[in-house]
């Protein structure tokens with residue numbers, strides 16, 4: 001449900017936010033996250049651009065935790081020199097990372113059409 | 120169905136599905152031979168079963184592409200097929216030649232097959248995926264030429280659309296690159312070059328054009344989104360595919376005796392190869408999100424979305440995983456390669472063929488979409504096959520990582536066979552996932568025979584004519 005009427009500028013900003021989120025997950029980490037935070041500051045509560053900026057920040061923070069923290073734990077617990085550690089870490093990282101990317105892709109498409117994730 | 124001659128596709132699709140079953144049966148045999156070395160020996164040795172598995176894959180995908188073209192081109196071109204009789208004739212020639220070749224693999228030793236097919240007149244046999252006797256290869260060329268002539272004349276004398284032109288370019292490329300399989304130089308480095316000019320430039324070049332156009336066609340049909348939007352996407356996708364894929368061939372030249380600069384060229388350009396696959400996902404998501412109708416064929420929409428995502432996963436992600444020279448130095452020719460090969464072939468080409476079959480088969484059988492119960496069964500088969508393929512890939516990736524570590528990375532490397540013993544558990548699990556894949560495939564076939572009430576397009580402003 002759209003609580004506030006969305007205008008072009010908001011859709012543009014929502015799309016930028018979703019794109020920054022996707023880029024941070026793929027080829028341009030960190031810089032894109034800063035861009036995302038900057039976009040977030042420009043938005044107001046209850047608008048579609050705010051929604052997508054917040055969503056992007058959430059996806060990326062969760063992804064960072066789930067990918068880096070869990071992988072680090074796996075390495076700590078499994079031991080750096082054990083081949084099995086790397087079996088789990090590489091498989092886990094690849095598949096979970098991809099799931100986040102596909103999710104961010106869907107978010108981008110929704111932002112383009114000025115929609116929330118599910119409506 | 121608007122044009123009578125579209126129904127020729129049905130023949131091709133039935134043959135494709137039949138050969139697909141054969142391919143998977145041999146896959147399961149291979150998987151078992153990995154853990155029980157003398158299973159079916161000496162009747163079906165591993166190398167023979169492998170050849171049958173991969174050759175059936177290529178042949179049924181070709182049947183699928185041809186069927187897809189025969190279905191889609193008349194409708195896009197707004198005219199009957201140029202020569203329907205030729206399409207039917209070629210079908211039987213291709214089927215008989217294919218069957219004889221497979222029987223040849225199974226019934227006589229490969230060397231004898233080479234001898235009785237007079238391979239020494241023009242030696243082309245013995246290379247992975249291109250094992251077919253020279254006369255079979257000539258047969259394939261004849262069938263492809265007749266096919267392209269037929270499709271080409273239909274396109275050029277009818278309405279031209281971006282979809283048919285991209286498709287035709289892809290198909291011509293497929294035929295042209297296959298010609299490299301006739302050149303078999305003695306110099307092994309040269310030989311590898313030309314082998315990859317077929318294999319790589321197919322799957323990471325011209326086949327991508329075929330895939331993108333088939334996907335675009337089905338998406339227009341099931342979503343009702345404007346052609347103009349879809350055409351823009353198509354242009355960008357094929358441009359990216361060719362820009363990255365052609366020089367990206369270099370990712371196969373790292374260790375074959377080619378000049379060093381290929382390590383840079385191959386790494387950099389092939390690192391861009393995921394982009395077209397990535398864009399196909401974005402494209403499919405975008406079009407489905409903007410859909411202007413809810414087509415009753417839910418299964419076809421699911422297959423289309425699944426194709427986009429799984430191709431990105433198998434080709435894009437799993438390809439990138441081992442494409443940079445410093446990584447490939449360790450992973451080259453390990454189970455990592457097999458993991459990627461399986462998911463990429465399934466996610467991109469198997470799934471896109473199943474997508475167009477899912478969309479067109481009900482239409483050729485006189486309805487818009489299969490009945491609701493049949494669709495449920497079909498969607499079950501989608502999930503069973505897709506999820507089990509993800510697991511096959513994960514198990515092979517696990518095996519591959521362990522293999523690389525023990526055999527190539529560790530301080531005191533193990534021998535090949537000692538390593539294989541260490542990773543056996545993964546091979547057992549792969550076989551389990553393979554059996555589930557087979558169950559999914561059986562369910563897929565059953566879905567064509569499930570009876571129930573017809574489903575109609577609901578609340579749509581678009582007439583049935585438009586969609587069928």
Ligand code: HEM
Pocket residue numbers: 247322323370371389390392393430433434435437438439440441442443447450451452453456459460461463464467468
């Ligand atoms: C749908 C598209 C694709 C298919 C069907 C596919 C399939 C395959 C297959 C079957 C092999 C094994 C060939 C052999 O027998 O040696 C292979 C190798 C390879 N593929 Fe792909 N592939 C695709 C896309 C990609 C992409 C996009 C990349 C890179 C980003 C890639 C990177 C590689 C690399 C580096 C190898 C060589 C592995 C080695 O050194 O052993 N592939 N591919």
Ligand code: HEM
Pocket residue numbers: 143146147148149150153169172173176456457458460461464465469549550552553554556557
């Ligand atoms: C649609 C599904 C499938 C596709 C597209 C497919 C494709 C392929 C390809 C491209 C290769 C050559 C790999 C390479 O050169 O690296 C291959 C080999 C093989 N496949 Fe499949 N396959 C499928 C299903 C299966 C299943 C269900 C199994 C068994 C459980 C299986 C078992 C094998 C085995 C054991 C090999 C030989 C690997 C080797 O030489 O080490 N495949 N398959």
Ligand SMILES: [Fe+2]
Pocket residue numbers: 319323367368370371
């Ligand atoms: Fe390649």
